[in-house]
Amino acid sequence: ELKVEQNPLFLSMQEGKNYTIYCNYSTTSDRLYWYRQDPGKSLESLFVLLSNGAVKQEGRLMASLDTKARLSTLHITAAVHDLSATYFCAVTPSGAGSYQLTFGKGTKLSVIP
Amino acid sequence: DTGVSQNPRHKITKRGQNVTFRCDPISEHNRLYWYRQTLGQGPEFLTYFQNEAQLEKSRLLSDRFSAERPKGSFSTLEIQRTEQGDSAMYLCASSFSGTSGSTDTQYFGPGTRLTVL
Numbered sequence: 001e002l003k004v005e006q007n008p009l010f011l012s013m014q015e016g017k018n019y020t021i022y023c024n025y026s027t028t029s030d031r032l033y034w035y036r037q038d039p040g041k042s043l044e045s046l047f048v049l050l051s052n053g054a055v056k057q058e059g060r061l062m063a064s065l066d067t068k069a070r071l072s073t074l075h076i077t078a079a080v081h082d083l084s085a086t087y088f089c090a091v092t093p094s095g096a097g098s099y100q101l102t103f104g105k106g107t108k109l110s111v112i113p
Numbered sequence: 114d115t116g117v118s119q120n121p122r123h124k125i126t127k128r129g130q131n132v133t134f135r136c137d138p139i140s141e142h143n144r145l146y147w148y149r150q151t152l153g154q155g156p157e158f159l160t161y162f163q164n165e166a167q168l169e170k171s172r173l174l175s176d177r178f179s180a181e182r183p184k185g186s187f188s189t190l191e192i193q194r195t196e197q198g199d200s201a202m203y204l205c206a207s208s209f210s211g212t213s214g215s216t217d218t219q220y221f222g223p224g225t226r227l228t229v230l
Contacts, residue, residue: 103155
């Protein structure tokens with residue numbers, strides 16, 4: 001059974017600081033996704049990572065993937081209040097025929113002035 | 114707006130009643146998914162359609178749950194004899210996969226929040 005673990009689950013950080021969210025998964029995977037969810041809202045797609053060493057960046061967020069370590073990171077640079085949200089990583093298992101996403105529990109990020 | 118839409122957005126029902134939710138995917142997307150999310154947790158997969166065929170079902174999908182996607186367009190999720198444990202946000206997502214190298218990114222709708230009293 002594919003399991004996805006994120007840490008930390010809660011993160012309070014000051015504006016302007018840097019931090020990293022970690023996502024570990026238990027079996028080989030074809031794709032890893034990062035999503036953002038604001039309170040009471042649905043999920044917004046941020047990044048999809050398809051291969052070992054993949055790195056994607058958008059604004060102050062950068063995601064990377066190490067398939068050998070089964071680890072993805074989401075790095076936040078110079079945080080601003082607008083980044084406050086819950087961030088989820090999600091993984092699809094390797095092999096044809098299964099497209100379900102298995103999500104981590106999410107990391108609730110609060111950026112404080 | 115061409116995003117995923119879901120109706121209703123909120124549903125309050127009494128235990129034992131049946132409820133039905135609707136999802137309209139992004140028009141060119143051939144895959145449609147249902148997930149359930151409870152407070153403080155990530156979404157959990159329920160079922161998946163490719164066009165009109167239901168190809169995967171989670172063990173979470175008990176015999177009280179049924180999903181359809183007639184003609185490969187919109188989908189409905191019905192819960193019969195609702196229980197308090199069914200209270201959750203029900204999320205629909207859609208994706209397109211038709212060419213090699215497709216990311217198959219799932220785009221989520223706003224969800225239907227179900228409260229069972």
